[in-house]
Amino acid sequence: MASRDRTIETLIERLNRLPGIGPKTAERLAFHLLRVDKDEALQLAKAIEDVRRAVKNCSMCFQLDASDPCGVCSDTSRDQAMLLVVEDPREVSRFEEVGYRGLYHVLQGRLSQLEGIRPEDLTIAQLLKRVDNGTFAEVCLATNPDLEGEGTARLLADKLSQFGGKLTRLARGLPAGSSISQVSSSILADAIEGRRSLS
Amino acid sequence: MASRDRTIETLIERLNRLPGIGPKTAERLAFHLLRVDKDEALQLAKAIEDVRRAVKNCSMCFQLDASDPCGVCSDTSRDQAMLLVVEDPREVSRFEEVGYRGLYHVLQGRLSQLEGIRPEDLTIAQLLKRVDNGTFAEVCLATNPDLEGEGTARLLADKLSQFGGKLTRLARGLPAGSSISQVSSSILADAIEGRRSLS
Numbered sequence: 341m342a343s344r345d346r347t348i349e350t351l352i353e354r355l356n357r358l359p360g361i362g363p364k365t366a367e368r369l370a371f372h373l374l375r376v377d378k379d380e381a382l383q384l385a386k387a388i389e390d391v392r393r394a395v396k397n398c399s400m401c402f403q404l405d406a407s408d409p410c411g412v413c414s415d416t417s418r419d420q421a422m423l424l425v426v427e428d429p430r431e432v433s434r435f436e437e438v439g440y441r442g443l444y445h446v447l448q449g450r451l452s453q454l455e456g457i458r459p460e461d462l463t464i465a466q467l468l469k470r471v472d473n474g475t476f477a478e479v480c481l482a483t484n485p486d487l488e489g490e491g492t493a494r495l496l497a498d499k500l501s502q503f504g505g506k507l508t509r510l511a512r513g514l515p516a517g518s519s520i521s522q523v524s525s526s527i528l529a530d531a532i533e534g535r536r537s538l539s
Numbered sequence: 540m541a542s543r544d545r546t547i548e549t550l551i552e553r554l555n556r557l558p559g560i561g562p563k564t565a566e567r568l569a570f571h572l573l574r575v576d577k578d579e580a581l582q583l584a585k586a587i588e589d590v591r592r593a594v595k596n597c598s599m600c601f602q603l604d605a606s607d608p609c610g611v612c613s614d615t616s617r618d619q620a621m622l623l624v625v626e627d628p629r630e631v632s633r634f635e636e637v638g639y640r641g642l643y644h645v646l647q648g649r650l651s652q653l654e655g656i657r658p659e660d661l662t663i664a665q666l667l668k669r670v671d672n673g674t675f676a677e678v679c680l681a682t683n684p685d686l687e688g689e690g691t692a693r694l695l696a697d698k699l700s701q702f703g704g705k706l707t708r709l710a711r712g713l714p715a716g717s718s719i720s721q722v723s724s725s726i727l728a729d730a731i732e733g734r735r736s737l738s
Contacts, residue, residue, distance in 0.1 A: 344631070344632045344635070345593075345594055345603065345604045345605045345606075345609075345610070346605070347586075347589050347590045347593045347594055347605050348590055348594060348603060350586050350589065350590075351586040351587060351589070351590045353586075354582055354583040354586040355583070355586075357579070357583075358568055358571060358572075358583075359567065359568070359571050360564065360567070360568075361568075365559065367629060368558065368559070368629075369557055369558070369559075369560075370590070371603075371627075371628065371629050372557060372558050373557075373587055373590065373591070374590060374591070374594060374603055374628075378591050380556070381587055381590075381591045382587070382588060382591060383553055384553040384554070384556075384557075384584075384587060385583075385584040385585070385587040385588045386584070387546075387549050387550040387552075387553040387554075388550060388572055388580055388581070388583060388584040388587075389581060389584045390546050390549065390550070391546045391547055391549075391550045391569070391572065391573060391580075392572070392573070392577050392580045392581060394544075394546045395544055395546055395547060395573060404544065404547060404570075404573055405544045406544045406545070406546050407544075410544075411544070428570075429570065429573075430566060430567075430570050432543070433543045436543070
């Protein structure tokens with residue numbers, strides 16, 4: 341009895357499958373796509389197709405890129421002795437923004453009992469091989485400062501215990517611009533634990 | 540210096556142009572579309588293309604549909620003597636859900652000084668012609684119960700003053716399931732003003 345056109349229903353259903361997009365938002369977006377310039381809507385469709393046609397995981401670092409090896413791995417001007425190990429391809433651009441100029445290794449997730457993610461689901465074997473074969477002076481474990489990120493870092497540190505170079509972890513402490521009276525006690529505990537010498 | 544792939548950037552920019560989708564959400568959605576089954580992502584692209592290829596405004600009632608006249612206008616089993624005037628094509632499916640079985644006229648907006656929407660920007664001329672030529676026993680003005688919806692209804696009532704049938708407006712009052720101690724005073728004022736006789 342729904343008199344709504346089947347094509348519109350299909351678009352709403354498809355949008356509704358995106359993470360964080362509920363039925364109401366999906367409907368709003370669908371009608372937006374019907375209202376805007378046809379070209380505007382079709383450009384979005386094309387962008388989705390392009391990205392799925394062109395973008396693959398880099399076979400070296402496993403970040404997402406249209407070329408393989410990716411732009412970072414093939415850029416010889418970058419510091420070839422520094423490797424930053426991150427969980428997710430998205431995090432790469434965060435580090436790029438702050439001027440990091442070494443190489444990356446994307447784990448494609450982190451260990452999680454809850455989500456059933458085991459070491460073999462991540463690109464850990466490839467990381468170990470890369471470190472073994474490479475000439476890295478430093479490997480920095482840049483997994484997230486939470487339970488699962490820490491657990492993943494601990495496992496990696498264990499597996500890389502034979503690594504001859506420097507094995508590091510991102511600093512934990514007070515977030516820039518925060519106020520000591522407002523931060524959580526675990527942040528403050530990190531800040532005390534990781535205090536730096538000024539002398 | 541952004542090492543992120545151009546194709547991914549384009550998709551993020553395109554998603555970011557959608558209403559209510561900020562840069563962070565756009566990035567999340569883009570990486571979701573990169574992570575899911577290729578087919579899943581391409582189905583969304585196809586749904587957007589399909590909808591823009593197939594769906595047009597019905598030349599009678601101006602709702603969005605793949606056929607013209609639309610499914611409602613061409614359904615002779617519906618009550619041809621009842622016309623419901625709504626602002627937006629989306630509202631049609633709300634009325635369908637609650638079992639309305641007459642015809643519609645979609646204004647494609649409402650008068651708004653703030654947004655510079657004038658009577659000639661809406662399908663008012665077409666509505667007047669339809670009512671003139673039609674055999675409607677009732678025209679119900681179902682614009683929204685807010686300032687601009689009321690203003691639009693007032694203009695329409697004025698223009699339809701020569702209409703021989705019943706001219707109605709949706710009831711205003713307490714929303715079902717609400718509590719009198721919680722509703723706003725304007726809702727309560729509507730409820731008193733519009734009280735119905737039980738005898």
